[in-house]
Amino acid sequence: MGNLFKYQRDPVALYQRHWEHYGPVAPSYMFGKTTAMLLGPDACGEALQNRDKAFANGPAWSQLVGPFFRRGLMLIDFDDHHGHRRIMQEAFTPQRLDGYTRRLHPAVERALAGWETGTEVPAYWRLKQLTLDIAADLFMGGVGGAGRDEMDRINRAFIACVQAAAGIVRADVPMTRWGRAYRGRRKLERFLRGYLPAKRATVSDDIFSVLCHIETEDGDRFSDDDVINHMIFLMMAAHDTSTITTTAILQYLGQHPDWQERCRAEALALGPAPDRAGLDSLVSVDLVMREALRLRAPVPVLVRYTVKDTVVQGVRIPADTFCSLGIQFTHLMPEYWADPTVFDPERFGPDRREDRSHRFAWMPFGGGVHKCIGMHFGGLEVKAILHRLLGGYHWNVDPDYVAPLDHHALPFPKDGQPITLIRN
Numbered sequence: 001m002g003n004l005f006k007y008q009r010d011p012v013a014l015y016q017r018h019w020e021h022y023g024p025v026a027p028s029y030m031f032g033k034t035t036a037m038l039l040g041p042d043a044c045g046e047a048l049q050n051r052d053k054a055f056a057n058g059p060a061w062s063q064l065v066g067p068f069f070r071r072g073l074m075l076i077d078f079d080d081h082h083g084h085r086r087i088m089q090e091a092f093t094p095q096r097l098d099g100y101t102r103r104l105h106p107a108v109e110r111a112l113a114g115w116e117t118g119t120e121v122p123a124y125w126r127l128k129q130l131t132l133d134i135a136a137d138l139f140m141g142g143v144g145g146a147g148r149d150e151m152d153r154i155n156r157a158f159i160a161c162v163q164a165a166a167g168i169v170r171a172d173v174p175m176t177r178w179g180r181a182y183r184g185r186r187k188l189e190r191f192l193r194g195y196l197p198a199k200r201a202t203v204s205d206d207i208f209s210v211l212c213h214i215e216t217e218d219g220d221r222f223s224d225d226d227v228i229n230h231m232i233f234l235m236m237a238a239h240d241t242s243t244i245t246t247t248a249i250l251q252y253l254g255q256h257p258d259w260q261e262r263c264r265a266e267a268l269a270l271g272p273a274p275d276r277a278g279l280d281s282l283v284s285v286d287l288v289m290r291e292a293l294r295l296r297a298p299v300p301v302l303v304r305y306t307v308k309d310t311v312v313q314g315v316r317i318p319a320d321t322f323c324s325l326g327i328q329f330t331h332l333m334p335e336y337w338a339d340p341t342v343f344d345p346e347r348f349g350p351d352r353r354e355d356r357s358h359r360f361a362w363m364p365f366g367g368g369v370h371k372c373i374g375m376h377f378g379g380l381e382v383k384a385i386l387h388r389l390l391g392g393y394h395w396n397v398d399p400d401y402v403a404p405l406d407h408h409a410l411p412f413p414k415d416g417q418p419i420t421l422i423r424n
C-alpha cells in the first residue's frame, strides 16, 4: 500500500514531509509502484498546462474511480476530450446560467423547508441531500415519480461510486468498496436511462435535456451513451464538491460571527430570489467562499498519468508514471499565503490578493484544458444556498471545533459536522 494509509491519515502532513525532503517533484510509493508527487504551484502548474501533452487524465483517474465514472469529461483526453468539452460548453453559457439560477431558488427553498431548527443536525449530510435534490431538479428537471426513498438510494449509489477511490480490492467483489460502487453505477444507469426517451422527445431547460439536444455549429451531438456517462459524472461532480464547500463555509461563518453578520447584511439587501448578477454581487460571501475553497479544497489532490517521458521543474519523470498534484498542500504554503491555516477572507480582497502571488497558488478548480467546467454554476449554487440560509437563520460553531476529516475519497467531516440553526 506504500503511502496510501499515511495519505488517508493526514495528506498535507505526508506532502509536507516529501516537500521538505525532495522539493517540488517527489517520488512516492503507492500500490506497489513508484509515483510522482508534484508539490507547489510551479510543479502543479506545469502539469496542468501540459505543454508537451505528456500528462493524461483518463489513465490516472481511471485507476481510482474509472469503471464508475467512465467516459465522464474529466476521464477523457486530448482530441476526444476537446470534442466533448466543446459540446458540453453549450450547457454552461451565460444565458443557460441565468436559467439555472432562476430554477435554483425554488429548488433551494423546497430542499431547505424540511430542515429542523433549534436542534443539532449533521450539516454535511443535510447539505449532501440538499445538493442532490437541487441536482435532480436542475439537472433532470425533477425526477417525476421518484420519491424520497428512491432519491436516498440514488444518493447512496453516488456515495458508493465516489468512495471507490479508496478501495483496496479493485474488482466487482460483494461487500467491498468496488463491489458497492459497481452496484451503484448500475443503479444510476438504470435510473437515468429510464428518463432518456422522454428527454430526447421534448426540450426543457434542465441539463439532462440540454445534453440531449445541444449541437455545435458543426452539428456534433452526444450519443445516448455519452449523455448517460456525462450525466453521471456531472451530477457527482456538482453535488459532492458544492456540499463540501458549503459545509466548510457553515463552519467558518459559525466560528466567525462578524463575517456571518457581514454576509447576512449583503444577503438581506438582495431580496428573496436574486438573479445571477445579484448572487455575483455578494462580495463578502464570495471572499468567504474563496477562503473556504483554499482551506478545504473539495478536490485536494488531482491525478495525472504520463503518456511519455517529460520533465517537471528540471526533474525527469518517465512515461507510465502515476502523478498526484498537491492542490491542498499548495493552498497552505507559507511561501504564498500569510498565516496559511488562519481563516482570513480579506486575503482575497482587492488590497491584498494573495491568490495572485502565483498563477497556480489557488487552484480549487484545477487549471488548463480540464479546468472545472461547472465552476461558475458551482459558485452560483453555493451562493444561492447561503443567501437563503443567511436570510432565514443564524448559527454558532465552537471556535475550537476542528472538522475530523475523512480522506478516503473527497474530504468530508466524519461527525457530519453538527450544527444548530436558529430562525432569525
Ligand code: HEM
Residues within 6 Å of the ligand: 057, 073, 074, 075, 085, 233, 234, 237, 238, 239, 241, 242, 245, 297, 298, 299, 302, 303, 363, 364, 365, 366, 367, 369, 370, 371, 372, 373, 374, 375, 377, 378, 379
Ligand atoms: C465548488 C465546486 C467545485 C469544485 C471545487 C470543483 C473542482 C473541480 C476540479 C479540481 C476539476 C479538475 C479535475 C482535473 O483537472 O482532473 C473539475 C473538473 C470538472 N468539474 Fe468541477 N468542481 C466544482 C463544481 C462543479 C460543478 C457544479 C459541476 C457541474 C455542474 C462540475 C463539473 C466538472 C466537470 C464536468 C469537470 C471535468 C472538466 C474537464 O475535464 O474538462 N464541477 N472540478
